[in-house]
Structure formats: structure tokens, C-alpha cells
Amino acid sequence: xxxxxxxxxxxxxxxxxxxxxxxxxxxxxxxxxxxxxxxxxxxxxxxxxxxxxxxxxxxxxxxxxxxxxxxxxxxxxxxxxxxxxxxxxxxxxxxxxxxxxxxxxxxxxxxxxxxxxxxxxxxxxxxxxxxxxxxxxxxxxxxxxxxxxxxxxxxxxxxxxxxxxxxxxxxxxxxxxxxxxxxxxxxxxxxxxxxxxxxxxxxxxxxxxxxxxxxxxxxxxxxxxxxxxxxxxxxxxxxxxxxxxxxxxxxxxxxxxxxxxxxxxxxxxxxxxxxxxxxxxxxxxxxxxxxxxxxxxxxxxxxxxxxxxxxxxxxxxxxxxxxxxxxxxxxxxxxxxxxxxxxxxxxxxxxxxxxxxxxxxxxxxxxxxxxxxxxxxxxxxxxxxxxxxxxxxxxxxxxxxxxxxxxxxxxxxxxxxxxxxxxxxxxxxxxxxxxxxxxxxxxxxxxxxxxxxxxxxxxxxxxxxxxxxxxx
Amino acid sequence: xxxxxxxxxxxxxxxxxxxxxxxxxxxxxxxxxxxxxxxxxxxxxxxxxxxxxxxxxxxxxxxxxxxxxxxxxxxxxxxxxxxxxxxxxxxxxxxxxxxxxxxxxxxxxxxxxxxxxxxxxxxxxxxxxxxxxxxxxxxxxxxxxxxxxxxxxxxxxxxxxxxxxxxxxxxxxxxxxxxxxxxxxxxxxxxxxxxxxxxxxxxxxxxxxxxxxxxxxxxxxxxxxxxxxxxxxxxxxxxxxxxxxxxxxxxxxxxxxxxxxxxxxxxxxxxxxxxxxxxxxxxxxxxxxxxxxxxxxxxxxxxxxxxxxxxxxxxxxxxxxxxxxxxxxxxxxxxxxxxxxxxxxxxxxxxxxxxxxxxxxxxxxxxxxxxxxxxxx
Numbered sequence: 129x130x131x132x133x134x135x136x137x138x139x140x141x142x143x144x145x146x147x148x149x150x151x152x153x154x155x156x157x158x159x160x161x162x163x164x165x166x167x168x169x170x171x172x173x174x175x176x177x178x179x180x181x182x183x184x185x186x187x188x189x190x191x192x193x194x195x196x197x198x199x200x201x202x203x204x205x206x207x208x209x210x211x212x213x214x215x216x217x218x219x220x221x222x223x224x225x226x227x228x229x230x231x232x233x234x235x236x237x238x239x240x241x242x243x244x245x246x247x248x249x250x251x252x253x254x255x256x257x258x259x260x261x262x263x264x265x266x267x268x269x270x271x272x273x274x275x276x277x278x279x280x281x282x283x284x285x286x287x288x289x290x291x292x293x294x295x296x297x298x299x300x301x302x303x304x305x306x307x308x309x310x311x312x313x314x315x316x317x318x319x320x321x322x323x324x325x326x327x328x329x330x331x332x333x334x335x336x337x338x339x340x341x342x343x344x345x346x347x348x349x350x351x352x353x354x355x356x357x358x359x360x361x362x363x364x365x366x367x368x369x370x371x372x373x374x375x376x377x378x379x380x381x382x383x384x385x386x387x388x389x390x391x392x393x394x395x396x397x398x399x400x401x402x403x404x405x406x407x408x409x410x411x412x413x414x415x416x417x418x419x420x421x422x423x424x425x426x427x428x429x430x431x432x433x434x435x436x437x438x439x440x441x442x443x444x445x446x447x448x449x450x451x452x453x454x455x456x457x458x459x460x461x462x463x464x465x466x467x468x469x470x471x472x473x474x475x476x477x478x479x480x481x482x483x484x485x486x487x488x489x490x491x492x493x494x495x496x497x498x499x500x501x502x503x504x505x506x507x508x509x510x511x512x513x514x515x516x517x518x519x520x521x522x523x524x525x526x527x528x529x530x531x532x533x534x535x536x537x538x539x540x541x542x543x544x545x546x547x548x549x550x551x552x553x554x555x556x557x558x559x560x561x562x563x564x565x566x567x568x569x570x571x572x573x574x575x576x577x578x579x580x581x582x583x584x585x586x587x588x589x590x591x592x593x594x595x596x597x598x599x600x
Numbered sequence: 601x602x603x604x605x606x607x608x609x610x611x612x613x614x615x616x617x618x619x620x621x622x623x624x625x626x627x628x629x630x631x632x633x634x635x636x637x638x639x640x641x642x643x644x645x646x647x648x649x650x651x652x653x654x655x656x657x658x659x660x661x662x663x664x665x666x667x668x669x670x671x672x673x674x675x676x677x678x679x680x681x682x683x684x685x686x687x688x689x690x691x692x693x694x695x696x697x698x699x700x701x702x703x704x705x706x707x708x709x710x711x712x713x714x715x716x717x718x719x720x721x722x723x724x725x726x727x728x729x730x731x732x733x734x735x736x737x738x739x740x741x742x743x744x745x746x747x748x749x750x751x752x753x754x755x756x757x758x759x760x761x762x763x764x765x766x767x768x769x770x771x772x773x774x775x776x777x778x779x780x781x782x783x784x785x786x787x788x789x790x791x792x793x794x795x796x797x798x799x800x801x802x803x804x805x806x807x808x809x810x811x812x813x814x815x816x817x818x819x820x821x822x823x824x825x826x827x828x829x830x831x832x833x834x835x836x837x838x839x840x841x842x843x844x845x846x847x848x849x850x851x852x853x854x855x856x857x858x859x860x861x862x863x864x865x866x867x868x869x870x871x872x873x874x875x876x877x878x879x880x881x882x883x884x885x886x887x888x889x890x891x892x893x894x895x896x897x898x899x900x901x902x903x904x905x906x907x908x909x910x911x912x913x914x915x916x917x918x919x920x921x922x923x924x925x926x927x928x929x930x931x932x933x934x935x936x937x938x939x940x941x942x943x944x945x946x947x948x949x950x951x952x953x954x955x956x957x958x959x960x961x962x963x964x965x966x967x968x969x970x971x972x973x974x975x976x977x
Contacts, residue, residue: 129656134664138619145616173651315605322612529761533685573608580615585680588664588673589689 129170131381132332137587140167141385148389153310157283160389164288168252171292175250179286182216185209186260187274187281190267194274202268209264217257223247225456252292254453256285258420259296265424266299273303280306289385293378295396295416298423305391312390316569321387323572326579328380331373333586335544338537339370342530347506352515359528360519362538364499367506369541372400375414394419401545404490405482406470406497417453421446440475444468454505459513463504470497491546619669630672635690635860639665679864690860700757701857702750703810706959707758710751712768714962721771724964725778727973728954732784734976735952741831742952744779745824746772746788747899748812749958750805753793772958787827789820790958802873808850808858811902815873821908822877832950834888836912842876852905879911891948892917893940895968896955914950923966940968943975 129136144163151159169176189209196202224246231241263284267274275281284306290297305312346355346363355363379396386393400413410418422431426446432439444465451464470478482490503520507513530538544550622629639661649655664670681687686695692704708714732742751758752772772790779786793804793816804816812820818841829836848869850858858868891914894900900919903909909917910929918939919927926934939945946952952972956964 129660133660134667135660138623138667138669139663142617142620145613170656171653173653315602315609319605319609319612322616531685531687533681533687536685570604570608573605573612576612577615580612581676582680584615584619584669585673585677588667588670589677 129167132329132587134587153313161279161283164286167288168286168291172251178250183282183285184278185212186264187278190264190274193268206268213257213260217253220247220250220253222456255294255296256291259285263299271300289382290393295379295382295393296420297393301394309390317387319569319573321384323576325381325384326576328377328384329583330579332377333583335537335541336370336374336377339366342534343367343370349512352519355519357522357524362528364503366538368499368502373541399548401495402491402548403494404487405474405479405494406467407474409494421450440472443471459504459507459510463501466501619667622668627668629669630675633671633674633862675862675864678862682863688861693857694759696757696759698757700807706749706751707762709770709959711765712770715769716771716962718774721774722778724969725782727969729782729784731972731976738947740947740949742784743831744784744786745955746776746790747955747957748790748793750810752790752958753805771962775961785831792823803871806870808855808868810857811899814854817902817906818875818877825912832890837883837887838880839877840880842878844873844875847872889914890950892951892953893949894953894955895920895923895965897922897957897960899957900955923968941971946975
């Protein structure tokens with residue numbers, strides 16, 4: 129069930145919301161958990177057992193770690209949890225990839241390929257695995273105590289707004305809210321939540337999907353060969369807007385739904401396309417993944433404390449794994465390596481150059497690097513990516529055929545992506561709202577009414593709208 | 601200010617719950633949508649269908665399709681996209697110049713994009729000729745009617761995107777050439793309307809329909825009836841025209857494609873000329889109504905809608921719609937039941953009428969040629 133489906137918008141959300149609001153505050157975690165499990169079981173009925181069983185195992189391990197004082201034993205239990213979680217992720221997400229590569233090697237050497245029944249990917253496994261690891265590691269680091277109740281552990285892992293496509297909420301960011309969020313049970317929080325949800329739904333339906341339709345048509349082996357150079361550039365830019373508005377829309381909806389339930393989830397995006405370097409890009413794009421990688425991988429590897437060479441090595445490891453986290457394919461590994469390469473170059477010299485050149489140069493240069501990376505991300509194979517790069521640089525005729533709706537949406541997406549003032553407007557509204565001037569909240573409410581009505585009309589008329597990040 | 605916030609919150613919550621409340625109350629919002637195919641019903645719920653996610657997929661589609669607020673919401677969406685971007689949310693419908701709507705198949709067929717090739721068409725016409733000869737030997741007749749097509753009739757209004765696509769030989773032209781060279785009696789209503797195009801008092805094709813106008817329908821009916829009389833050497837019932845009425849709003853489905861856009865605002869203003877063909881109340885005793893089997897498409901359907909066959913053909917006449925469904929004059933529809941494969945039944949008919957528009961002629965005649973050819977050979 130995706131957030132932009134008729135089933136979610138017209139049935140699940142109102143029923144859940146009414147049930148949640150009708151439940152007395154002390155029991156609301158039960159309602160939230162029941163809703164979350166129902167949400168996951170609808171889309172992944174078999175894997176709900178994997179989710180519950182592995183979460184309960186983590187609950188047991190975290191409580192054990194929390195009670196132990198012997199550091200060796202604590203570390204052993206931590207490694208048990210890491211092995212369990214990465215083992216599940218490795219099996220479900222990477223086993224097919226691993227076997228395919230081994231088989232192609234075997235075939236190359238004239239041997240028979242190994243027989244293998246393809247493993248189905250549990251939806252959202254990349255996200256909830258990282259949250260489970262965050263829970264156990266935060267308890268191990270004594271950053272937060274382990275939760276007393278298995279119900280609350282399950283709720284942290286399975287909370288439906290962020291269960292399948294983030295934001296990745298680190299345990300220490302939300303631990304206190306799991307049982308104490310009564311200060312957020314107010315009208316302002318809820319109206320803000322619905323506003324955020326409406327904005328996210330609109331971004332997904334009216335921008336991401338329109339951009340996505342153009343990219344979908346173009347990213348076909350035969351179609352790429354017919355693209356003019358100008359079309360190829362417009363399409364890859366449209367794809368950049370699609371992935372940004374698609375993913376940030378999901379995060380907006382997740383944050384909004386969280387607010388409706390009294391939670392404050394961390395922000396996941398901050399105008400990434402105005403970045404003046406790849407380093408800055410990763411501070412603005414998928415912020416919660418960057419934070420997770422920094423806290424649980426980069427810093428434990430030594431971060432930048434063990435000399436330049438080791439820092440570069442650590443960066444490469446983080447970005448190769450980050451690429452692989454996005455998908456079990458060499459294109460994603462290359463995408464990660466591409467970003468890792470620029471991060472290392474920026475540490476060496478590029479960042480100084482970009483800074484000296486000023487933002488009018490550094491922002492377009494960074495956007496260009498990001499666009500080149502998106503080709504790898506979008507292409508279904510390295511062969512397709514190679515063909516698309518050819519289309520971008522063969523300098524053929526200037527010719528394009530796009531609808532007026534495409535151009536309108538493309539311009540709107542560009543304006544929003546490159547104009548942070550629009551984002552600041554929202555913050556300014558929040559300031560007004562915090563000053564207890566009712567105009568802002570009324571404005572947000574009225575805006576939500578209009579936007580939701582328009583979104584309803586789109587949901588009712590159009591077909592399936594999967595979010596790109598669902599497959600990770 | 602708290603009251604304002606409460607009102608806002610209540611309104612938003614009401615909006616969020618409104619579609620579900622409409623569903624619970626059984627109230628349907630808006631006029632029914634046209635041209636939507638219902639999605640397949642979900643399988644019976646079983647552990648297997650649930651665990652594979654199949655049942656959920658169907659159930660989600662059904663939830664969307666059966667939403668009581670959907671007619672209004674879909675029309676709102678379509679209207680916004682139509683008004684803002686000129687976008688048509690209908691399958692293979694295109695906006696041509698001067699506000700004329702076209703169905704894709706007529707454009708592609710006119711441009712020769714679905715051309716079947718001369719050899720294939722010649723072979724098909726030869727088989728039809730053999731059938732026509734066999735029928736004639738048994739006292740029946742065949743009449744091949746080339747119905748019109750909007751793109752062929754007014755290529756000047758095709759959507760601009762087709763301006764640069766060169767027109768090639770098309771199915772209609774090759775069929776026409778081979779049919780006229782054969783012994784099959786042929787009536788080319790396409791050419792008939794083209795000949796009238798500059799002199800007709802009223803529009804022969806309106807902006808919002810894929811079929812000919814009601815005004816053109818009465819003209820082609822007259823020609824068709826006279827051709828049948830000549831072919832069968834019999835007098836059909838006498839008729840006369842009712843008074844001519846000109847309106848700016850379409851009756852029934854005379855703006856059919858426009859209605860299939862499912863917009864909020866209905867009614868496409870245009871010139872719609874209506875008159876009726878009425879039977880003379882004093883008919884000679886034992887007036888002749890031929891037994892006719894018609895193998896045709898929706899262009900013959902426009903004659904059925906105007907109840908032309910009901911007045912001039914025998915009550916037992918049948919309309920084989922796309923040679924896939926049998927339609928009787930009293931409005932019943934049946935799947936093909938093998939009647940069409942019985943030579944005796946075919947020979948009972950006075951006339952086998954093939955009525956096919958240029959957009960469909962590439963598929964002529966949906967399996968009928970082979971079926972009838974086998975009956976007589």
C-alpha cells in the first residue's frame with residue numbers, strides 16, 4: 129500500500145486517524161502498532177513474520193546488552209545482532225546478486241551455473257534493518273537505555289509512516305517520544321502534520337509523477353537511441369526532479385503522518401540541488417541516511433581521525449556501501465563510487481576550487497556531477513547507462529517534443545528546487561504560527577484543504593504510483 | 601483563535617473522511633463516467649492469493665474504481681488538465697485543429713500507418729468476391745459499404761503533431777481500388793461524403809464525435825436504401841423526412857468523444873442538424889423488408905441507434921458487431937453461437953451487408969471472410 133494509493137488515502141488513513149484520535153493517550157501506542165502491522169501485512173504478508181521475529185530478537189539482545197557490564201559480553205551480543213540483521217539483509221537483498229555474479233563467472237570459465245531459487249525482497253528491509261541496528265548500537269553505546277516493552281520496540285521499527293522508505297530515524301532521536309509525546313497531542317501539531325502530508329502528496333502526484341512519466345518513456349533501450357542531445361539533457365534533468373520530489377514527498381508525508389500521531393521525525397532533505405559541492409549535497413540529500421552512515425559506519429571506521437589516507441578509504445567504503453544499500457546492482461555500486469570519488473577529490477583540492485569559483489559556478493558544477501550520477505541510478509544496466517551517456521554527449525540536433533503540462537511542471541520543479549526562499553517561506557509561516565498568530569495555521573489549513581481536494585482528484589483518476597525508494 | 605483552528609481542523613478532517621463517508625452512505629458524487637472499463641474482480645480470498653499479493657492488487661484497483669466520489673473527482677481532474685494544459689484524459693483521443701477531436705485509429709489509418717499491403721488486401725477481396733458469387737448463385741446478395749472516417753474526411757484539422765508525417769497509401773484506398781475492380785457490389789460512402797463536403801448545408805462531421813453527424817447519417821441512409829433497392833430489385837418501404845431542427849447542443853451521443861473526456865462541464869457547442877426518417881403511414885400491402893445480416897462496426901451502430909434497420913429490414917435481421925457479438929433489432933446482444941457458421945442460415949438472408957469504416961478496414965472483416973469462405977468452398 130503506497131501513500132498515494134486510493135486505498136491508503138481514502139480508507140486506511142481516515143480509519144486509522146479516527147481510531148488513533150479516539151484511543152485514550154496511554155493506549156495510543158497499541159493503535160499505532162496495530163495500524164503499522166496491518167499496513168505492512170497488506171503489502172508483505174509473509175515478511176511480517178521476518179519483521180516481527182527479528183525485532184523481538186533485537187529487543188531481547190538490547191535488553192541483555194543493557195543489563196550487562198562485561199564489555200566483552202556486551203560486544204559479543206552486539207555482534208550477534210549485527211550478524212543477524214546484516215545476515216537477513218544480505219540474504220534477502222543481495223543473495224540473488226551474489227549468485228548471479230558467481231554464475232556468470234562460472235559460465236565464463238565453462239562451468240555449469242549453480243541452481244538457485246530467486247529470493248523475494250521484503251519491502252522496506254533496507255530501512256528497517258538500519259533502524260534495528262541503530263536501536264542495538266545506541267543501547268550498546270549507552271546513548272539510550274533499552275526499551276522495556278517489546279511493543280515499543282516493534283513500534284519503533286514498524287511505525288508505518290517511515291517503515292518502508294524512511295526517514296531513517298535513529299533510535300536516540302525518537303526514544304523519548306515512544307512513550308512521552310503528550311506535549312505533541314495538540315491541534316497545532318495535527319494541522320501542521322496534515323499540511324505536511326498534503327504538501328508531500330501534491331509533490332508526488334503533480335511533480336514527481338509527471339517528470340517520471342517522461343523519464344519512463346525515454347529510459348528504454350530503443351528510445352535512448354532516438355533521443356536528441358537536447359532531449360537527453362532535459363530527460364535526465366526531469367529524472368533528477370522526479371527522484372527528488374518523489375523521495376522528499378515520501379519524507380514529507382512520513383513526517384506529516386508522524387506529526388498526526390504526535391511524533392517528530394527528523395528532516396530528510398534541505399534543497400539538495402543548491403549544493404555547491406558533493407560534500408554539501410550529502411548534507412542536504414537523504415540526510416537521515418548520511419547521518420546513519422556517519423554515526424554507525426564512518427565514525428566506527430575511524431572517521432577522519434586516522435590520517436588522510438584512512439579518511440579517504442573510509443569515505444570510499446561508506447559511499448560504496450551506500451551505493452550497494454540502494455540496490456543490488458553494479459550500477460548502484462558505481463553510483464556510490466562516483467560520489468565517493470568526488471568527495472575524496474573535494475577533500476584533496478576540489479572543494480577549495482569550487483569555493484573560490486563562487487556559487488554561480490559551484491552549484492551548476494555540482495548539479496552536473498549529480499546528474500551524471502543519476503544516469504547510473506536510473507539506467508537498468510551498465511549498458512543502458514553507457515548508451516545514455518552517448519546520447520548526452522553526441523551533440524546531435526536540438527529538438528524536443530514535450531507537452532505543455534511537462535514544461536509547466538518542469539519549470540515549477542526547477543523553481544522549487546533552486547529557490548530556497550520558498551522553503552524559508554514555510555519556516556517563516558512556522559515562526560508566525562509559533563508566535564500564536566492564527567493566520568498562519570488558518571492559511572496552512574486552508575491550503576491543505578485545497579491541495580488535498582486536488583490530490584484526491586488525481587488519486588481517484590490515475591493508476592499505480594509506486595515511490596522510487598520503495599525498492600530499496 | 602482556538603475556535604478558528606478547531607474549525608480548520610474539523611474541515612480538513614471532514615474532507616479526509618468525506619470519500620469514506622460517501623462510500624458508507626452509498627451516495628454517488630457526480631455524473632457517471634463514460635468509457636471506463638471495470639478492473640477485474642479479485643479472486644476469492646485465499647492464503648495463496650493473499651501471500652502473493654495478488655488479491656491486494658485487485659482489491660486496491662477495485663477500491664479506486666468503486667469509489668463513490670470518483671465520478672466527481674475524476675471529472676474535476678480531467679477538467680483541470682483540459683483547461684490548463686489542453687490535456688485529454690481519454691485513450692487515443694487527440695485534439696485536432698479548430699477544436700476537432702479525433703480518435704487515433706482514424707488518423708493512423710488515414711496516414712497509412714496500419715497498411716496491410718496490396719497483396720493481403722487483394723487476397724481478402726478475392727475471397728469476398730468468391731463469397732459474393734456463391735451468395736448470388738443461391739439468390740442472395742452481398743453489399744460492401746465503405747463507411748466514412750473523420751481523418752479521411754477532414755485531414756486539414758488533424759492535430760499539428762501529424763503535420764510533418766507524410767501520408768502513405770492506406771487500407772481504404774487499396775480496398776476501394778480492388779473492390780471497384782471486383783464484381784462485389786460496393787458503395788463508397790467515404791467518397792460520397794467527400795463529394796458533399798463543400799456543398800452540404802450543415803456539418804457532416806462535428807467537433808466532438810468520431811462518427812458522422814446526424815445530418816450526414818440521414819444522407820447516407822438515403823443513398824444506402826436506394827442502393828439496396830437497386831441491388832435487390834425490390835422496393836423498400838416508402839419514407840419521408842421529418843422537419844429539420846438545428847441546435848447548438850448535441851443529442852444523445854452526437855458529441856461522443858467529447859463526452860468520453862469526462863469533463864465537469866458538459867456540452868460542446870457546435871452545429872447539430874437533426875431530422876428524422878419516418879415511414880409513410882400508407883404502405884402498400886405486403887411491403888418488402890429484406891432479411892439482412894450486417895457485419896459491421898460502430899458506424900452501422902449509428903444506423904441502429906437511429907432505428908433505421910428497424911424500419912426497413914426484416915425483424916429477424918442481425919447485426920454482427922465486429923463479427924464478435926450478435927445484436928438483434930429488439931436490442932438483445934449475444935455472443936456468436938455458431939449460427940454464423942451454418943450455410944443454411946446464411947443462404948436464408950436476402951442481403952449480406954459489410955459495413956466498415958476506414959479506421960477498421962485493415963482488420964476486415966474480423967474473421968467473417970474465412971468463416972463464410974469455408975462455408976461455400
